[in-house]
Amino acid sequence: MKTMKNFLLLLAAVFSFASCEKDEDKIYLSSIQSGELVATESTVVLSQENSNDIVLSLAWTKDALQISDPALSAIDVTIQTLQVSTTQDFSGVVSENVETSLSKAYTGAALNALAKNIGANPDVANNVYFRLAAQTGKNMIPVYSNVVTVAVTPYTIDMSLGYILNADKAETGVTLYSAASDGQYLGFMGATAWYNFFMKEGDGTVWGNDGVTGTAFLMSSEESSWNFWFPGMGGCYYVDANTNKKAWSALYIPSLTLTGDVAGTMTFDRPNVKWTYAFSAAQAGNITFKVNGTGRLYDSSTGTDGSDSDANLGIETPVSFAQNGENLIFGGEAGNITVNVPAAGECTLVIDLSNPKQWTVEVTSGSAEPEPVRETLYMLGISEGEGDWNFNNYLRLYDEDNLGYAGVADVNSPWGYQIAIEEGNWGDVYKLGEGDANAGTLAFNAENNIPAPDGGLYFFDVSLKALTYKLTAIGDEIYVAGLNKLEGEDWTFEPLPATATGGVYSGSITITQPSAWGFKIYLFNGDWNYVYGGSAGKLYYKSNNGITDDATLAPGTYTLTIDLINATYTIE
Incomplete structure (x- = not known):
């Protein structure tokens, strides 16, 4: 209705202008004319390899109300909608998107998702039809452009896997599994402390942490999102990422205990996402045992402060495994697990959690426990x-x-x-x-x-x-950046001078408001690579978490002391 009112006002303005002329000098306002639509390609074959490339671009002329007097400009009050369908007369499923510019570019992933949504068949060529519908109001009959036909061969979108990307959004080879392809992705990850990542679905949608609220464990696929992160303990995590609820959780499993024919505490092989236990077998044959432990669940209710104290934040949660045929299932009551010992002597029990589709258990000959990573x-x-x-x-x-x-x-x-x-x-x-x-x-x-x-x-x-x-x-000054900074503000490097004690730097800082992301310590002016974050008085090189102690301090002037040799800091 608002569009129609604007249209009538424009008409009144035209007629008012016309009344100043002679009666025979009439100005006519015609209906909108259809625009011309063109495409850069007539055939597009899609694949995972070109999913990030621009594979198709469309361009069109602007539809507008026409005025008979060439001295007057055309009136632009139109709504232009790009329509896409697999039926030439657009009688089937139609994708509609209101466009405000004169062109549109599709990446391979975006075009593949569009083809899937309008019912195109994967792995074969489908005629996909594009046209523009122009209207002066939503209740007006549209005027259509010419129809452009593009033969599109989509690839099959597998929504059963969630691909873990690193902080630079490059694939890591790690995946989570959605058995029902319903947007809930599950699996185990071997993560380092504060490891940060993104997750990509089969249709190309990339999920990260909600960048609007900044609340840990809330998900967003908007451009404002930033990376997820784990708590401050490295090790085994059971991850549940739900794109429908837009939330994820991380269940930290510090240890697993064996009871039965073999008894003891297993060792986690983080790079290979396996739990192992070396033992001496008296003879070949079957052994039966149970596996359980106590984990800590981290989600949006617990959050994480990015420090060692994360270990006390999670919700205490029992964990266990049971056997289902040749595979393992996770959760519920601990069940009897039976495996075959191939020979007497030194053996290793291995629970392999690296494939989210299939968790397995076996006993191998010899001792194969991983070498622990030294701190x-x-x-x-x-x-x-x-x-x-x-x-x-x-x-x-x-x-x-x-x-x-x-x-x-x-x-x-x-x-x-x-x-x-x-x-x-x-x-x-x-x-x-x-x-x-x-x-x-x-x-x-x-x-x-x-x-x-x-x-x-x-x-x-x-x-x-x-x-x-x-x-x-390292010189006579190091630098502080991020004090009193809100989201989106530029960080400036503020010098902190050396003291008479080697490796110790100290100076005054003034706090006027909590920093959005905390502050960090930089060894060299303007160099973002040599950086320390920290928490609870400890410094951590290359930490993604800023020091947030200032968020709990009242505004005022404080003495910040940095001890680089012992990797500590104080604010007094």
């Missing part, structure tokens, strides 16, 4: 004189997948240094492979120590997977 590496001789080496200086794990360790040391090492993997163990150490004091490769139990740079404060980054090391000198 620290020790830099022997990095800050001491000859004959006075110890395990006081260490690097902390920050990237479990790549066995990345980082830390800061006040270097005083005339004889070079070694990297030990275990406190008190002087024999198992890494020394120099190739390189110099700034960067190089490591070799286990090599001949020469790693050369050290001139004395001073340095940041160390070591990878035991790549067997590399890299040092970066």
Whole structure:
């Protein structure tokens, strides 16, 4: 009705103008004229490989009311709707979308989803028809453009799998499973602490955390969404992501216990998403046992603060497995599980949870328990004189997948240094492979120590997977960013000066309001790569979580002290 009123007002304006002329100089307002629609392609074959590419573009001319006097502009009061159907006369299922521009581009995923929604058959060519419907009001008879035909071959959309993407939205190879293809995706994940990710459905829809409220464990597919994240404990998680409820949960399972013919505590192999238990079998044959434990459930009611205290936030939840044929089922009462032991001697019981469609259990010959990931590496001789080496200086794990360790040391090492993997163990150490004091490769139990740079404060980054090391000198200032910042505001780097104590920086900060995401510590001005987040007085390199202590402080001026060597901070 509002459109019709505007239309009548425009008519009145035209007639008012016309009345100023001679009676015989009439101006005529004609009905809208149909626009012209064109497509860039006449044939499109879709696949997963081109799902992110632009595969089809449409363009059209604007439909408008026409005026007989060429000196006057056409009146644009039209509503243009792009209609798409698999029937040429548009008598079948029709997709309709109001368009405000003069063109539209489809990615492979978007066109594939459109074809599915209008009933196109997968894996064969379907004639898909496009046209524009122009109206001056929703209750008016539309004027249609020409019909454009595009032969579209869609690929089958498998809505049974949810694909886990990393923080950069690249596929990781990890999936969750929706047995009924109903939008509820389940499965186990081996996650590091605070691991963050997105999830993509088979139709290309990408889900992340609700970016409007920022509430943990709420889901959104809008552009404003940002990555999900796990709590501050790495290990085994049972994930339930429900796109209909727009919520997900993570059930953390710290341990599993075996009772029956074998008894003990299993070990979690995080990279391979398996639980293992090594035992000695007296003979070949079947064994029967039960598996259960106690987990902690994290959802939108519990949230997570991104720190070690997350361990106390989750809801205590019993967990167990039972057997269904050759597969395992999760939840409910613990049931008897029977498997065959192939031979007497050393064996390993393996519960494999890596395939969300099929959880399995078996016993293999030999001991195959995973090597535990070490939380620290020790830099022997990095800050001491000859004959006075110890395990006081260490690097902390920050990237479990790549066995990345980082830390800061006040270097005083005339004889070079070694990297030990275990406190008190002087024999198992890494020394120099190739390189110099700034960067190089490591070799286990090599001949020469790693050369050290001139004395001073340095940041160390070591990878035991790549067997590399890299040092970066730290100056007389580090930087704070994110204080008092609301969502969408630019972060500025505010300097924090060094004190007389090596590795310790301190200065005044003024808090006027809680930071939207907390603040972070940066080692170098304008460099976003060398960053620490933190919580509860501890600093964590490369943490995605900012320090949020300021959210609980009253506005005022405080002293912020950062100890890079011990990875701690205080706000007083």
